[in-house]
Amino acid sequence: MAKTTTRLSDKEIKAAKPKEKEYMLSDGDGLRVRVKPNGSKLWLLNYTHPIKRKRTNFGLGKYPELSLANARKVALDAKALIAQGIDPQENKKQQQQELQATHQHTLFNVSQDWFAIKQDDITANHATDIWRSLELHIFPNLANTPVKVITAPMVIKLLKPIEARGSLETVKRLAQRLNEIMDFATNCGLVTANPLTGIKAAFKKPKKENMATLQPSELPELINAIANASIKRITRCLIEWQLHTMTRPSEAAGARWEEIDLEAKVWTIPPARMKKRREHRIPLTEQAIALLEIMKPISGHREFVFPSDRDPLKSCNNQTVNMALKRMGFEGRLVSHGLRSLASTTLNEQAFEADLVEAALAHVDSNQVRSTYNRTDYLERRIPMMDWWSGHIEKSAQGSLSVTSALALQAAI
Structure with missing residues (x-):
């Protein structure tokens, strides 16, 4: 006859006192509460790894921040992944990496990394001009935007008002600098391809004027x-x-x-x-x-x-x-x-x-x-x-x- 586990109650978890050694309270189906000697209580899901076929523990969170009801829900979601052959711990790690990348690899941060290399190949005055143009025209709108969600229509919409003012040379330079930044992002593996390639075709070309000089x-x-x-x-x-x-x-x-x-x-x-x-x-x-x-x-x-x-x-x-x-x-x-x-x-x-x-x-x-x-x-x-x-x-x-x-x-x- 299969062993049955009595489900935990919130009152029982609250009443659990720390002991000299840590111990477990079981809620059934692999969901447990680890009670540590310092009094902290941690939710664990004990499961069989879908690939390695070994028993392992997955930390779900801390009680009471993660309530009993929510712990059961998180455990069910994890089991659904396991049923699909996905390890919940690896899935969580991947999600955290993607979230971190979203906040870390913003246009501003990537531009800083690109500029650190770019400025070694140009004069100080040119470097100042490049960064100032980005601060003035690009960063106010796109600084915190992850590079992976930047699109050509997004940038074209941003540059169109500058074109309307007749600053065609400024548009040309900004498009060129943004393309360099996105090429850098592509080469660093932050995006799969540069989405801004060819955006200059969306704008009027500035008329080339000869440098004013004397005979x-x-x-x-x-x-x-x-x-x-x-x-x-x-x-x-x-x-x-x-x-x-x-x-x-x-x-x-x-x-x-x-x-x-x-x-x-x-x-x-x-x-x-x-x-x-x-x-x-x-x-x-x-x-x-x-x-x-x-x-x-x-x-x-x-x-x-x-x-x-x-x-x-x-x-x-x-x-x-x-x-x-x-x-x-x-x-x-x-x-x-x-x-x-x-x-x-x-x-x-x-x-x-x-x-x-x-x-x-x-x-x-x-x-x-x-x-x-x-x-x-x-x-x-x-x-x-x-x-x-x-x-x-x-x-x-x-x-x-x-x-x-x-x-x-x-x-x-």
Whole structure:
């Protein structure tokens, strides 16, 4: 005759007192209460593993937090899984992992992991721009959204108002950055595939506009404007420095004294500050060195050659030259980045070797194989070209307004 187990009552469980050793109270069908010496009471389901066919215990919860009625219900659910060949403990573990992944792998958290790697391959200013765009346009709506539930329609709906404002370039960049993040999530096994591939087709394409720059014949006008402009000495020197060195706005504005070797007449910009993450060496002409001599009394005791007016411990903003050019009347005609185009056009018209011009601009060869093997920066061969360029700038100045020599610059300020 089969042994019958008397079902437990709530009163009986409450009345159970701790003993020197733990003991069990049985409710039947494998459901038990383990009473521990410290007085705690734990629900257990003793069952046969559906695969291993061994007896094992499954902890259901603590009494009285898990009541008798609810413990019986949880035990029934577990037995239903066992009947289907599913181990309830493994099922619970999987559910907890999925729940954890849902809260842990949000777009914000995944973006942080992606950005930690991304920022090593770009300049600090570009990194700041990327993260700021996500904070401004994406995170307010999707920060806490698990990446596995993000869909193309969800993102398109978010970006459509930005497109409606006419900010097509912003939409393009956000779509590109979100695609990179979701590719990262895919490669990390957080999603099975990137759902945002091809979302750019849902938006208008921004019209490609050429960088505003001057023609070589207009260089005298620019030099004359710089000499007569009502701008600060640091700004004046920064414009000239960028023009003579042919560097990008952020590279010029962020110049540090420690990067400059006056004895060797070379300015070495470290990879961390370069767009292509390669060290860039620039031969310094006499005119460029004259600009440094003017800056020495102002910033020689500080980190940056061109310190910020508001905070001398920081460098000038990379938009300083742009703002100055606007005030000088060049809005729509010239932007700071266009100074590089002006130099490039002039040097190419003068038949300087294309490789030397490209090296001076710190451009990486589009031919990946050639770029991999051709690591030379043609430093020595670039010296005559840079000397010619600085001399050309100086000759473009008119009379006493020559601002590319130290004495004339000081007189004009």
